[in-house]
Amino acid sequence: MIAWSDSDLAIRGAIRDWIDKELRPHLDALESGELPPYNLLRKLFADFGIDAMAEESLRKALAKERRTAEGAAAGKRQSTDKKSREGQEGFESMAAVLVSELAGVSLGSVASMGVSLGLGAATIMSKGTLEQKERWLPKIVTAEHIAAWAITEPDSGSDAFGGMKTSVRRDGDEFVLKGQKTFITNGPYADVTVVYAKLDEDDGTPIRDRQVLTFVLDKGMEGLTQGKAFKKMGMMSSPTGELFFDNVRLGMDRLLGGPAALEKGSKAADGRESARASFSMERVGCAILSLGIINECHRLSIDYAKQRELWGRPIGDFQLIQLKLAKMEVARLNVQNMVFSAIEHIRAGQLPSLSEASAIKLYSTEAATDVAMDAVQLFGGNGYMAEYRVEQLARDAKSLMIYAGSNEIQVTHVAKGLLAR
Known part of the structure; x- marks a missing residue:
């Protein structure tokens, strides 16, 4: 994968419109902690049909599992065809686009849903009995319940x-x-x-x-x-x-x-093993969240560099500002390529090892934090003001260096993976 598909870009346009209409008007209440994000996320699921798709996908998966269990009990040999992922191609990149766009505006909101689905529901799905999956998953995957x-x-x-x-x-x-x-x-x-x-x-x-x-x-x-x-x-x-x-x-x-x-x-x-698998996916997810923050800082900084004038010239004419923008672009390309690579590996059924996921998390979250701090500096005094939003992005980006395991621990996991070869 070397670029977002036309379908991915269509999703991006739609989610940006939804964010402007439904999310930004409530941003101050969300970011003060006054408003929990769950009803807005449920509206997102309903407006994009995510709840219906998740419900249908889960229904099919559990029905297949029940048939497999009944067949095993009856001594029947199960089919080993490769149709289980049929119709899912492209879903991973669409999900990455949606998540990154949300993360660039309200990182906490998307993290809340990511934990509910990517950790809570995923653990029940991977470790639970069929009865446990049928008991708890239907309401979690549709966001009716939060995990x-x-x-x-x-x-x-x-x-x-x-x-x-x-x-x-x-x-x-x-x-x-x-x-x-x-x-x-x-x-x-x-x-x-x-x-x-x-x-x-x-x-x-x-x-x-x-x-x-x-x-x-x-x-x-x-x-x-x-x-x-x-x-x-x-x-x-x-x-x-x-x-x-x-x-x-x-x-x-x-x-x-x-x-x-x-x-x-x-x-x-x-x-322990199920938790480690969750750690790996959570750390890859941090790259997608980081990309969202980098993209938003990148967009805001370019717009500001064109509009803000100093000594009668746009500040984008000055080389020190151009250097910050260029470094942001390098970070954007690098993290985006990490996300593309992770998506391709997931599609191929090759989940990253813990050390690989840790390397992805270590680089992407440090890049996002550097970009966000450069955006604050580029905006000058305005960057320190909540009105311009880059200060929120800087605070959010810093949390990713601690979230899902501190970056110091990521260094340890990367090194252990290298030394074990």
């Missing part, structure tokens, strides 16, 4: 698994969950929350190495407290908060993968 994905804790940000203290212990046929999570996107409002916790069993296994299980909780469960949204430097349109678990009782039906998840060595038992 959170809870792994980070106060003392275990980058050391997500080793430092995890949230635990579950068995109590008959149930589990009892206790602990705390923090920095949880959608946490204050989530209808459904995917929670990672360590199995608390006195079998001599060191705490750092204990089995990690994954559960699904619903809003309003006894013992579950969803804290208020934090005040943040950026991404205020993405409600982020704490979750507290005070002896929450969970049935086996809430353990993703069901009883098989308790069998050590089974695919369903490895909560």
Whole structure:
């Protein structure tokens, strides 16, 4: 893939019109945290038919899974044709266009939906039993319900698994969950929350190495407290908060993968592995978000350089301003090409490794932050004013260097991948 297709560009035009009409009028309320983004996102889904497409796609996927399960139970050999992706070609790039355009205006809003679908729903889809998928996914994929994905804790940000203290212990046929999570996107409002916790069993296994299980909780469960949204430097349109678990009782039906998840060595038992797969896709997603910020800073800066005059000349005539614009263009091309490459690999079924995803995240988020800070500088005093929006883009871009694993941790993952060859 070397360029956006005509269909991608049509989507881009349509989403820009929608943003101008539906999103920008509410931007101040969104970016102050006064207005949660969820009803606007539901309107986006309805206006573009995303909810109907997601519902139909899920229905077909679950029906196919049920037929496969019934065929396996009957001893029938299943077809191994390659039609499962039929009709999906081009969807990845259209989704990337939509996400990047939204990110350039309200990064927090698109991050909220990205976590709900790309982490919450995706984890249930990859780890859940058919019954669990049928129970929770229909309302999440249509945005009727919002999902959170809870792994980070106060003392275990980058050391997500080793430092995890949230635990579950068995109590008959149930589990009892206790602990705390923090920095949880959608946490204050989530209808459904995917929670990672360590199995608390006195079998001599060191705490750092204990089995990690994954559960699904619903809003309003006894013992579950969803804290208020934090005040943040950026991404205020993405409600982020704490979750507290005070002896929450969970049935086996809430353990993703069901009883098989308790069998050590089974695919369903490895909560760490599913989380790592989520990390990879989340980090590739950061490149798409970064591209949106770079594109918006690029557009605003070019327009401003043409209009703003100094000593009777547009500031775009001055070489130092031209240097900033040229560096923005280099960053735009590089990050866009990373996105194109990732899309091609995903289409080919070749998901990036954790180290590759970390490299993509490291470069793209630093590029977005550099571009946004250069945009603030190019705008001068106006760049420091909220009215001109580049200050919001700078704050949002900086969050991407911490979001989905700090960039310092990305360096470690890249280096480990290289040294393991």
